[in-house]
Amino acid sequence: xxxxxxxxxxxxxxxxxxxxxxxxxxxxxxxxxxxxxxxxxxxxxxxxxxxxxxxxxxxxxxxxxxxxxxxxxxxxxxxxxxxxxxxxxxxxxxxxxxxxxxxxxxxxxxxxxxxxxxxxxxxxxxxxxxxxxxxxxxxxxxxxxxxxxxxxxxxxxxxxxxxxxxxxxxxxxxxxxxxxxxxxxxxxxxxxxxxxxxxxxxxxxxxxxxxxxxxxxxxxxxxxxxxxx
DNA sequence: GCAAAGATTTGCT
DNA sequence: GCAAATCTTTGCC
Numbered sequence: 001x002x003x004x005x006x007x008x009x010x011x012x013x014x015x016x017x018x019x020x021x022x023x024x025x026x027x028x029x030x031x032x033x034x035x036x037x038x039x040x041x042x043x044x045x046x047x048x049x050x051x052x053x054x055x056x057x058x059x060x061x062x063x064x065x066x067x068x069x070x071x072x073x074x075x076x077x078x079x080x081x082x083x084x085x086x087x088x089x090x091x092x093x094x095x096x097x098x099x100x101x102x103x104x105x106x107x108x109x110x111x112x113x114x115x116x117x118x119x120x121x122x123x124x125x126x127x128x129x130x131x132x133x134x135x136x137x138x139x140x141x142x143x144x145x146x147x148x149x150x151x152x153x154x155x156x157x158x159x160x161x162x163x164x165x166x167x168x169x170x171x172x173x174x175x176x177x178x179x180x181x182x183x184x185x186x187x188x189x190x191x192x193x194x195x196x197x198x199x200x201x202x203x204x205x206x207x208x209x210x211x212x213x214x215x216x217x218x219x220x221x222x223x224x225x226x227x228x229x
Numbered sequence: 230g231c232a233a234a235g236a237t238t239t240g241c242t
Numbered sequence: 243g244c245a246a247a248t249c250t251t252t253g254c255c
Contacts, residue, residue, distance in 0.1 A: 092249085093250065156236070
């Protein structure tokens with residue numbers, strides 16, 4: 001047989017790849033998989049998998065764009081903990097965003113997962129998107145045509161909507177193969193993706209140099225990049 | 230105790 | 243291209 005089929009054994013994402021420099025971890029995370037095992041109550045009970053194609057780095061208390069800029073608080077505490085854990089927060093009162101904690105405690109750093117390419121469980125992602133229908137969509141009425149498959153998780157809020165992730169997942173160990181929400185290496189034999197960097201998005205409040213540092217990492221040409229790409 | 234702003238998305242203009 | 247939706251967290255009185 002050729003490459004691994006759809007039932008090839010998953011390869012856990014090594015915590016060491018997240019324990020060092022966050023910018024190196026960002027490059028390691030691109031091309032890796034975000035996976036969620038079905039749980040009772042999940043749409044269709046399908047395993048959902050996406051290929052990570054866009055992340056942003058938030059590094060240290062000195063980073064004025066990071067939630068860690070306030071020092072350790074009840075919300076951001078997990079960022080000061082060990083690498084590999086999930087940090088999920090609510091932004092604008094309606095969208096959840098998933099981060100992967102990096103660097104050893106007590107250094108606060110994380111990678112925001114901004115976009116993934118749907119690989120498996122697309123029907124469950126669509127169902128989850130419909131359930132988590134955005135507040136603005138509800139308020140302004142009907143309209144909404146369903147997004148194409150490649151756009152199901154094409155943004156930080158959409159990743160969480162498609163994978164049914166909320167703040168209750170904060171602290172989940174994404175490197176533990178037993179976790180229902182976890183990271184996996186790309187299938188053996190898959191070529192590592194090309195990588196481009198840009199400044200981070202939506203952080204004008206941070207000021208220089210934080211608004212300009214090239215800490216957004218993406219796979220150029222992916223159809224699943226976030227809108228503000 | 231209250232005001233302000235936010236690591237976004239969407240539909241309409 | 244713009245502004246609304248929505249509520250938690252932070253900052254200041």
